[in-house]
Amino acid sequence: MTYGTIFITGAASGIGRALAIALAAPGCRLYLADSQQTGLNVTGSACEELGAETHLTCLDVTDEPAMTAWCAQAPSETVDLLLVCAGITGGVAAVQEDGAAFESLDQIRRIMAVNLDGALNAILPMIERMRAQPLRKTGYFRQQRGQICAIASVAGLVSYPGTPSYSASKSALDRFLVASGAYTRRAGIHLSSVCCSFVATPMVAQNRFPMPGLTSIESAVARILRGLARRKRRIIFPSWLVLGSRFMDILPIRLAELYYTRQPTGRPGSMPPLPQKHRSADRSSQ
Numbered sequence: 001m002t003y004g005t006i007f008i009t010g011a012a013s014g015i016g017r018a019l020a021i022a023l024a025a026p027g028c029r030l031y032l033a034d035s036q037q038t039g040l041n042v043t044g045s046a047c048e049e050l051g052a053e054t055h056l057t058c059l060d061v062t063d064e065p066a067m068t069a070w071c072a073q074a075p076s077e078t079v080d081l082l083l084v085c086a087g088i089t090g091g092v093a094a095v096q097e098d099g100a101a102f103e104s105l106d107q108i109r110r111i112m113a114v115n116l117d118g119a120l121n122a123i124l125p126m127i128e129r130m131r132a133q134p135l136r137k138t139g140y141f142r143q144q145r146g147q148i149c150a151i152a153s154v155a156g157l158v159s160y161p162g163t164p165s166y167s168a169s170k171s172a173l174d175r176f177l178v179a180s181g182a183y184t185r186r187a188g189i190h191l192s193s194v195c196c197s198f199v200a201t202p203m204v205a206q207n208r209f210p211m212p213g214l215t216s217i218e219s220a221v222a223r224i225l226r227g228l229a230r231r232k233r234r235i236i237f238p239s240w241l242v243l244g245s246r247f248m249d250i251l252p253i254r255l256a257e258l259y260y261t262r263q264p265t266g267r268p269g270s271m272p273p274l275p276q277k278h279r280s281a282d283r284s285s286q
């Protein structure tokens with residue numbers, strides 16, 4: 001499967017960077033965005049060494065006008081693929097005196113803003129752009145205008161007590177893509193949601209507990225690209241964990257909670273909170 005023009009958010013690190021490098025080839029044009037200029041430069045250089053043309057944009061995905069302008073770059077080119085990889089995570093804080101454990105309001109709002117609104121800030125303008133593109137033949141019986149894929153999470157398939165706003169943001173993103181894809185597909189625009197477990201990237205590097213289903217970045221990229229070649233609406237791995245999560249979701253809530261709150265990832269204070277650099281006070285001083 002070859003793609004000519006590709007847009008990627010979250011391209012300065014982890015899954016976004018690895019996908020950019022895996023897709024980089026002579027004749028390929030990569031439009032890479034992230035909030036980290038230094039990381040973007042590293043990804044850009046690696047892709048150019050592989051023969052790709054790169055265009056780097058440092059932005060915050062929650063900045064809607066900036067995202068609309070980013071999606072409108074190179075208007076004469078046909079966009080083959082949008083990969084939405086920018087995302088953040090954070091867990092609930094340690095238990096307080098009364099037994100409750102919470103995420104801060106700042107953390108909840110920021111996770112929703114980046115993981116959901118930030119993703120939509122790329123997906124919606126790109127659907128409109130792709131609608132105006134010509135249908136191209138991609139197989140004997142298949143033609144399409146473009147593909148859009150966002151990295152959701154297996155956390156979006158369950159009500160996970162350790163990361164409530166992360167679970168909620170990824171659930172909304174996954175449901176939006178899977179549901180919208182039913183009709184965009186008829187117009188030749190294929191949507192995919194990636195529901196994966198832990199992937200060994202900088203996002204999880206500081207986790208100090210066993211991560212169920214931990215996948216190498218190479219394996220994750222191979223699975224995502226294989227799923228995209230098959231136009232899968234939902235790309236899931238590892239399947240045993242996703243099946244387990246689906247089972248947990250049909251159990252009575254109290255029973256599922258009993259299990260989750262005993263898991264290392266479900267205990268208050270075990271998943272790191274949102275990094276300081278993503279908190280609002282810190283961002284406004286940048």
Ligand SMILES: NC(=O)c1ccc[n+]([C@@H]2O[C@H](COP(=O)([O-])OP(=O)(O)OC[C@H]3O[C@@H](n4cnc5c(N)ncnc54)[C@H](OP(=O)(O)O)[C@@H]3O)[C@@H](O)[C@H]2O)c1
Binds near residue numbers: 033034085086204
């Ligand atoms: N790794 C996993 O285990 C895992 C599992 C399931 C799903 N996912 C999802 O996969 C996606 C990629 O994660 P990853 O593991 O590759 O994480 P990563 O290595 O932290 O990469 C994410 C990139 O997105 C950037 N970013 C964050 N907020 C942004 C914003 N507001 N505007 C622009 N860029 C922003 C990050 O910058 P900073 O470095 O400044 O944060 C980082 O460069 C995320 O959506 C994540 O939720 C990851």
